[in-house]
Amino acid sequence: MTNEFVLEAITREFPDSVISHSEPYDFLTLEIKKEDIKKVIHYLRDSSLEIQFLTDICGIHYPENPEKEIGVIYHLHNLMTNFRIRLKVFMPKENAEVDSMTDLYAGANWMERETFEFYGVKFKGHPDLRVILNMEDIDYHPMLKEYRLEDGTRTDKDDKMFGR
Amino acid sequence: MSDNKPIIRMDAEPPEGFEGEGFFATKLSSVIGMARKFSLWPLPFATSCCGIEFMAVLNPTYDASRFGMERNSFSPRQADMLMVCGTISKKLGPVLKQVYTQMAEPKWVIAVGACASSGGIFDTYSVLQGIDKIIPVDVYVPGCPPRPEQIIEGVMQVQALCEGESIRRRDLPEYKNLLESYGIN
Numbered sequence: 001m002t003n004e005f006v007l008e009a010i011t012r013e014f015p016d017s018v019i020s021h022s023e024p025y026d027f028l029t030l031e032i033k034k035e036d037i038k039k040v041i042h043y044l045r046d047s048s049l050e051i052q053f054l055t056d057i058c059g060i061h062y063p064e065n066p067e068k069e070i071g072v073i074y075h076l077h078n079l080m081t082n083f084r085i086r087l088k089v090f091m092p093k094e095n096a097e098v099d100s101m102t103d104l105y106a107g108a109n110w111m112e113r114e115t116f117e118f119y120g121v122k123f124k125g126h127p128d129l130r131v132i133l134n135m136e137d138i139d140y141h142p143m144l145k146e147y148r149l150e151d152g153t154r155t156d157k158d159d160k161m162f163g164r
Numbered sequence: 165m166s167d168n169k170p171i172i173r174m175d176a177e178p179p180e181g182f183e184g185e186g187f188f189a190t191k192l193s194s195v196i197g198m199a200r201k202f203s204l205w206p207l208p209f210a211t212s213c214c215g216i217e218f219m220a221v222l223n224p225t226y227d228a229s230r231f232g233m234e235r236n237s238f239s240p241r242q243a244d245m246l247m248v249c250g251t252i253s254k255k256l257g258p259v260l261k262q263v264y265t266q267m268a269e270p271k272w273v274i275a276v277g278a279c280a281s282s283g284g285i286f287d288t289y290s291v292l293q294g295i296d297k298i299i300p301v302d303v304y305v306p307g308c309p310p311r312p313e314q315i316i317e318g319v320m321q322v323q324a325l326c327e328g329e330s331i332r333r334r335d336l337p338e339y340k341n342l343l344e345s346y347g348i349n
Contacts, residue, residue: 134290135255142289150287 001049001083003028009049014040029086037074037089038099044076044085045104051085053077054101057111059119063145069093072121074101093120100126118143193331200244200270201327202232204319207243207267209260211250214277214309218249221319226312231319240266245322246299247315251279252292264299265348269334272322275301276315278308300342 003023010030011018017036022029032040044051055075062069068090076085089098100123101108112123113132120141123129131138140147179198181190206228210218221228222236237243240263252260264273275295278284281304283293295301302325305318333339343349 133255135257138254138289147289 001078001081006049006051006083006085009047010040010043013043013047027084027086029088031088031090034089034091034098037072037087038101038104040087041074041076041101042104049078050080051076051078051083053079054105054107054111055084057101057108057115059115059121059143061119061143061145067092070096070119070121072098072115072119091121095122096120097122097124099124102126117141120144196331197327197329201323204231204233204245204272204322204326205235205237205243206233206245206247206319207237207240207263209246209248209250209263211252211256212279214249214280214307217309217312218247218276218315221312221315226316228316228319231316231323233319240264241268243267244271245319246271246273247276248273248280248295249276249309249315251284251286252295253290254292255290257292257298260295261298261348270326270329272302272325273299274303274305274315274318274322276305276318277310278306281306284308299346299348 003026006028007021007030014032014036017033017040019031019033021031030040041054043049053076055077056073057075058073060071060073062071070093071088071090074087076087077083091098096119098121100112102112102123102125109127110132112126113129115121116123116126116129117131117133117138118141130136134142178188179190179194181188181194183189208215208218210216220226228234233245240246244267246264246267248260264271273295275281279286279291280295281301283291285308287293292298303318303321305314307314310318340349
């Protein structure tokens with residue numbers, strides 16, 4: 001399986017869903033319309049492409065790009081041919097919501113909880129979307145690039161000494 | 165180096181008192197303090213690198229047993245010296261607090277290493293910036309991680325504390341206020 005082959009298969013099947021594509025480090029990367037991501041992943045799993053393994057779901061935050069501020073990134077893997085593909089969806093920060101993959105991949109459950117916890121992305125159809133790694137009463141999404149990197153509760157450090 | 169060998173004294177000095185033929189009289193608190201000093205039971209709360217150094221304290225080279233802390237208690241019920249060795253995340257904070265509250269009085273707390281004392285290098289959203297945010301600490305051991313000698317020094321500081329303190333110190337209003345400020349009791 002080559003990048004060209006898979007890219008052609010996807011664009012033939014979903015001509016309107018693929019927003020852009022690139023191959024950084026020979027890694028086929030597609031940006032997919034938010035509404036269609038579940039269809040595409042379902043197709044990759046069940047078609048003859050057999051890209052059946054969900055390696056990772058994670059989030060990303062681009063605060064300087066309000067239209068595509070929050071991203072969710074899917075890594076998929078065909079274990080037979082060792083072919084990997086990366087799919088990205090982007091959405092504005094307000095009411096960031098994307099379809100859950102939990103009914104396609106059981107392993108998506110924890111990854112989506114983690115993405116929700118750290119980026120605030122809601123996953124439509126997720127059975128149990130709540131915080132998984134931090135304390136339950138955390139009231140913010142720590143990986144959004146809108147917080148100071150350091151904990152403001154710290155009292156033992158004089159910023160002058162650290163050149164800040 | 166051979167001149168440098170530490171002299172380990174296994175015989176404790178008796179507390180001050182009146183001595184005569186066949187009797188020795190002293191304060192009860194001195195006797196109890198001495199007993200407490202040489203029978204501390206540590207509860208190791210080890211989460212990371214400092215925990216490994218603490219394990220080294222227990223091995224024959226450093227031999228914590230000679231302080232009377234032979235038995236490491238992994239239950240808070242009978243332990244009286246809580247040794248927090250390592251990074252405590254905010255999620256783990258309530259657990260640590262529960263362990264502390266379940267220990268019976270009198271109890272002492274050692275914060276071993278930079279993380280337990282101040283959050284260390286982990287100046288982030290998930291790490292508690294020092295266990296003294298949630299429980300009172302008696303002795304801070306600096307280092308990242310501290311060497312076993314430093315942990316032993318910390319233990320000896322606790323020994324000095326419990327030897328010197330009155331048996332009723334923990335009933336004092338100051339102590340109660342301290343605990344209250346942490347929301348304990």
